[in-house]
Amino acid sequence: MDTEAQHTERDRSSDEEERSRSARVSGPNAGTAAGMAAGPEADEATDAAAADAGRGGDGSEGDDGDAASSGALTWRRTGLIGGACMVFLLLFSHFVLQPFLIPSGSMEPTLRVGDRILVNKLAYRFGDEPHRGDVVVFDGTGSFVQEQPEGNPVTGLLRGAAAALGLAEPDETDFVKRVVGTGGDRVICCDKDGRITVNGVPVPETYVLLGDRPSDVPFDIVVPDGTLWVMGDHRSQSSDSRDHLGRPGGGMVPVDKVIGRADWIGWPVDRWSTVPATDAFDAVPERSTGGHGGHGGHGGHG
Structure with a gap:
């Protein structure tokens, strides 16, 4: 029994010593092996943790x-x-195409106050010229209004940009009227029936506002080449070529001052349409066959 006990205790002691030696030998090696095995993953994890830390921990x-x-x-x-x-x-x-705001009733009933028309700037750019009956927009500087001194260039540029987009009224020098006479035409008002004649032919002006007479101002003029005689459709409310009789230029608008032809009404929506054409001048011959007439009358109206 004593021998067995001694063997048992010796075995236990041996086991404890063996475990101790194993721990001393395998501990560092195991750590080194684990470190070698997990080295790359550990480095990546460390880098990721550092990046997260730099971002505040949660990215x-x-x-x-x-x-x-x-x-x-x-x-x-x-x-x-x-x-x-x-x-x-x-x-x-x-x-190409510029919108213009109509600020007055001088072209009623064709164009109304507040209409935004689209002016075709290519209509006369390739050798063609305005024809009788065309509704045109033109710069009246030098013909309808005197030359004005230049204002603030920045303000002028901003206003010009707004007007070019149809967001502001056109310049005070821009007008919209109907062409009644072109270069060489003799335009007279009025014949015995109260009608305007062009080159001796009466013109049935159905576009004139109902109730208006063709003109309260008598005249007899010959349009010089390169110019136009223009009038509004609302004759009693239009300041046009008639108002400049006897002044320099005689109310004639140079063709090169024409900005373009009013072809469409773009706004308001219920007014969407083309600007109506007219056949009132179809019977008029191309050039005057009569003599050069003088100014049959002077004066004007608003």
């Missing part, structure tokens, strides 16, 4: 930065697109 700062950058790009892109569209509209308006 929220990085997300906010990306969102802010994306928002800035969106606004920049929107601004560039808007600017490009504005430049395109201004160029289109300057060279």
Whole structure:
């Protein structure tokens, strides 16, 4: 029994010593092996942890930065697109089709106050010239109004841009009227029946506002080449060529001052249409066959 006990205790002691040696030997080696095995993963985990720490731990700062950058790009892109569209509209308006706001009733019933017309600036650009019956927009500087001193260039530029887009009234020097006589025409008011004649032919002016007479001012003129005689459709309310009889230029508008032909009514919606054409001058011969007439009368009206 004693021998067995001694063996048992010796075995226990041996087991404890063995375990102790194993722990001393395997502990450091195991740590080294584990470190070698997990080295790359540990490095990656450490880098990720450092990156998270730099972002505030949950990556929220990085997300906010990306969102802010994306928002800035969106606004920049929107601004560039808007600017490009504005430049395109201004160029289109300057060279092709320009809106004009009608500020008065001088062209009623054809055009009403508040109408926005679209003026075709290519109509006379390739050798063609205004014809009798055309409704035209022109710069009246030097014919209907005197030359004005230049104002603030910045204000003028902004106002011009707004007018070019139809957002402001046109310049005070811009007018819209109907062509009644072209170069060489003899225009007389009035014949025994109270009608205007062009080159000796009476003109049935069905576009004139109902109740208005063709003119309260008598005249007999020959239109010089390169110029136009123009009148409003609301004759009693139109300041036109008649009001400048006897003044320098005699009320004639140089063809090169014509901005374009009014072809469409673009606004308001219930007025969408083309500007009505007229056949009132179809029977008129091309040039006057009569002598040069003088001014049959002077004076004017608003």
